[in-house]
Amino acid sequence: MSRDSTSDVVGALAKGLRVLECFRADQPRLSITDVANATGYDRATARRCLLTLVSQGYATHDGKYFALTARALRLGMxxxxxxxxxxxVQPWLDQLSQQVGHSASVSILDGTEIVYLARASQRRVMSIGLMPGSRLPAYCTSMGRVLLAALPEAEARGIINASELRPRTPQTLTHPDAIMTRIAEVRRDGFAVIDQEVEMGLRSIAVPLESQGGKVVAAMNLGMAAVHASIDDMVADCLPRMRVVQEGLRRELT
Amino acid sequence: MSRDSTSDVVGALAKGLRVLECFRADQPRLSITDVANATGYDRATARRCLLTLVSQGYATHDGKYFALTARALRLGMxxxxxxxxxxxVQPWLDQLSQQVGHSASVSILDGTEIVYLARASQRRVMSIGLMPGSRLPAYCTSMGRVLLAALPEAEARGIINASELRPRTPQTLTHPDAIMTRIAEVRRDGFAVIDQEVEMGLRSIAVPLESQGGKVVAAMNLGMAAVHASIDDMVADCLPRMRVVQEGLRRELT
Structure with a gap:
């Protein structure tokens, strides 16, 4: 196969995957124009990628809008x-969540976002539903700050600088230096607390999950309605139980 | 763009997606040979697709084995x-699961398999962990039988015929006619019961979830250890509560 042809193949696959990424919780149905705008590809390329997804069973097309099918779940799932x-982590989360009566989650970092990998939910306290695969920005979430604190400082700052630092609530920290100061505190304390920076009325506390070798492989948090717990209560009541899970998982995670 | 070039692009994307599908719970790390064998592509094609996934951040490569990254979660997730x-459905599942003390799940059909979309877990009763995105064969699961019962009979038989009908336990039905008879009963009764056909010691009961327009859009089940409930208990205790959820969701699902 000639080099040109190889790079065509690489390019086609790379573009198709970028098109697949355009389908997200806030934009489940997309037109050719939507995809062209989101990716920067010309309409012909966007159209070709979308029609390929349809021909392979990964998307449907109603004439104007495209949407992903159950088959698309085979890819990232x-x-x-x-x-x-x-x-x-799931059995640990189930138990922790029942003990404290709040939702427990585990996530990892992907670019500027955290991705939920597992969750045990008591009752919904956030306006948005969270499930494995859900994403939130790292800069303003307790798990995000824990994961950023586990990185070399320059790398964490790079991610903060690449983030869209939006005041989601009046309490959201949006200045990079202020966030980096908070991250340094998280590194020192070994846990992160978020007080209504993601959504008003919501507090959360997160700790790193380490492998046997001491590497941070994920973050775990408890999220609760602010009316149910002050920051001090949250630290006093939840942190000791989270430390038990952290210790238990350190033995299981390689 | 010439027709040849277009079909190259289509082919490259289609092949890359097939390669992505090879990564599953039972085979998270794959070599070039593994992928070539699973897809039927030659080694050069498998290698090119895998290296493209690496170059685009969707996979890692340790020299021999490839594995997917957190970025790959952006695709199907x-x-x-x-x-x-x-x-x-999640808040309904959480409530139902707490009421009855068993795990509640919702799934849809994809080919010969059911795909879990949501789950509220009490304690784990199966040897395998189930979460959104997990898959089980349709022919031997309660949700699978409910979803097959919602299809035209010829279509359901087509799926059964395409399934690998394996006796997962001594109780698994593996004869297509026997399974079709059971599916007809499910269609008549409006619910499906599975007695240790997926795994010994596990029973489950499933009902269809219908939209306002009466279309079956998913199946919901409760799964429990066989020691906790006879079939009769399961129907008497669980089915009425599942009917309530079914009614409630009929108003919410469009």
Whole structure:
């Protein structure tokens, strides 16, 4: 195969995957124009990628809008179900969540976002539903700050600088230096607390999950309605139980 | 663009997606040979697709084995988080699961398999961990039988005939006619019961979830250890509560 042809193949696959990524919770149905705008590809390329997804069973097309099918779940879901981490942490999350009566989650970092890998939910306290695969920005979430604190400082700052630092609530920190100061505190304390920076009325506390070798492989948090717990209560009541899970998982995570 | 070049692009994307599908819970790490064998592509094609996934950040390569990254979760997870169904059913599942003390799940059909979209877990009763994105064969699961019963009979038989009918336990039905008879009963009764056909010691009961227009859009089940409930108990205790959820969701699902 000639080099040109190889690079065509590489380019076609790379573009098709970028098009697949355009389908997200806030934009489940997309037109050719939507995809062209989101990716920067010309309409012909966007159209070709979308029609390929349809021909292979990954998307449907109603004439104007495209939407993903159950088959598309085979792609990234394979990645999730192929990861040992969600399987290992789920029983711990179920137990922790029942003990404290709040929702417990585990996530990892992907670019400027955290991705939920596992979750045990008591009752919904956030306006948005969270489930494995859901994403939130790292800069303003307790798990995000824990994961950023585990990185070399320059790398964490790079991610903060690449983030869209939006005041989601009046309490959201949006100045990079202020966020980096908070991250340094998280590194020192070994846990992160978020007080209504993601959504008013919501507090959360997160700790890193380490492997046997001491590497931070994920973050775990408890999220609760602010009316149910002050920051001090949250630290006093939840942190000791989270430390027990952290210790238990350190033995299971390689 | 010439027709040849277009079909190259289509082919490259289609092949790359097939390669992505090879990564599953039971085979998270794959070599070039593994992928070539699983897809039927030659080694050069498998290698080119895998290296493209690495260059685009969707996979890692340790020299021999490839594995998917957190970025790969953007692909199919987009499909899951883009679906309104999991968001709508989750609070109902949480409540139902707490009421009855068993795990509640919702799934849809994809080919010969059911795909879990949402789940509320009490304690784990199966040897395998189930989470959104997990898959089980349709022919031997309660949700699978409910979803097959909602299809035209010829279509259901087509799926059964395409399935690998394996005796997962001594109780698994593996004869197509026997399975079709059971599916007809499910269609008549409006629910399906599975007695240790997926795994010994596990029973489950499933009902269809219908939209306002009366279309079956998913199946919901309760799964429990066989020691906790006879079939009669399961129908008497669980079915009425499942009917309530079914009615409630009929108003929410469009």
């Amino acid at each position: 394979g990645a999730l179900t192929a990861m040992p981490l969600p399987q290992i | 987009g499909a899951l988080t883009a679906m309104p169904l999991p968001q709508i």
